[in-house]
Amino acid sequence: MTAPAVSVIVVSRNRPDRLALCLKGLGQLDYPSFEIVVVADRRGLRVVDTLPDFFGRVKSVAFDEPNISAARNAGLAAAAGEIVAYIDDDAVPEPLWLRHLVTGFADPRVAAATGYVIGPSGVAFQHRIRAVTERAREYALPMEGLRTKVLQLGSGEAVKTEGTNMAFRRDVLAGLGGFDAAYRFYLEEADVNLRLSDAGHATAVVPLAQVHHGVAPSPRRRDDRVATDLHDVGASLAVFLRKHSSHPDISTPARAERQRRWRALVAHMVAGRIEPRDVRRTLKTFDAGWSEGHERAHSETAAIGPPSAPFLPFRPRVARSGHVVIGGRAWQAAGRLEAARRLVERGATVTVVLLSPTARPHRARFDGAGYWVQRGGLFGPAGPDEPRVRGWRFRDRIGQETARVAPVRGAPMDRR
Known part of the structure; x- marks a missing residue:
């Protein structure tokens, strides 16, 4: 298989320092043909312009809305690679990430690929491979060894691609309209995974395609992973269940998710990270989001057209030497x-x-x-x-x- 051209898309907002580190890692990728597309706010784009290794060598897309799906679509519109790969701004890829990640696309049935995510320790896995159901339930998929595996699950289920380590055939993802902007955060990948599965596509699981995820703070969580705002979680869950669940009762999975979030908050409280009032306040944001999500229309995603700019192969200033x-x-x-x-x-x-x-x-x-x-x-x-x-x-x-x-x-x- 000739190595396909890959567009690596990084979405960043309010985290210029993390973006700079991510770019440093992307600059060390060992892959013959890839471009970097940065979708970021003004501070993030300024980082691109001030790093001599990246100024003029990447595609910059201005975007400053708190909507991860819309931002990823903006990157998709600019991407000109046969394959589009997504990584978060608080993550760094291993140098052979792309070489491994694209191997699954040698199988014509494969439209998506995902790999393993290493957590903040740098040695332990944060995510391996999971499946997601139409009821938003996730469960681990058994994996043995480190060989690439192509999977197609049954009706109402899909292999879950991790947002910080996933790739798609551009023409397939663009043909589906990309990500549904009704998911401002949370479950946006699961929605795409189910739509791809429903269309008959397979997903490649590539254990050696690894990225390190730092879990940076955001408006929704602290750097110690304590959730501070669950509004988007509740809202996206409501949108997802209304859109995908074949069962009329969508309150049961919502209660299960709320209970799971409550247990996590209580664990943080017991550890002394938050107070009882913080548990109550944060759960109220979930409830408000769940209510608002019932009014939010999910998008009838229109196909995304051809790339807005030609492929811009990344060339480091100093050739890679091993x-x-x-x-x-x-x-x-x-x-x-x-x-x-x-x-x-x-x-x-x-x-x-x-x-x-x-x-x-x-x-x-x-x-x-x-x-x-x-x-x-x-x-x-x-x-x-x-x-x-x-x-x-x-x-x-x-x-x-x-x-x-x-x-x-x-x-x-x-x-x-």
């Missing part, structure tokens, strides 16, 4: 990170693994300087599935972590 792994003791951090920074400036993808003589769990992140850094104990776990303590020699542990990230970051051309 993956380098740097190992070090915790006390060597300053020198190892400086070496990583210099290698990044020469076009390398760099992973720095810094180990302390402890069993401390590992954490990883993409640094603003452009390298990946993983810290933890020599004997500690690098993920929830590993033993809490395990004996290691330093060289062997560096080799273990090198092998773990190689499938998503590339086999290292050098290890130091």
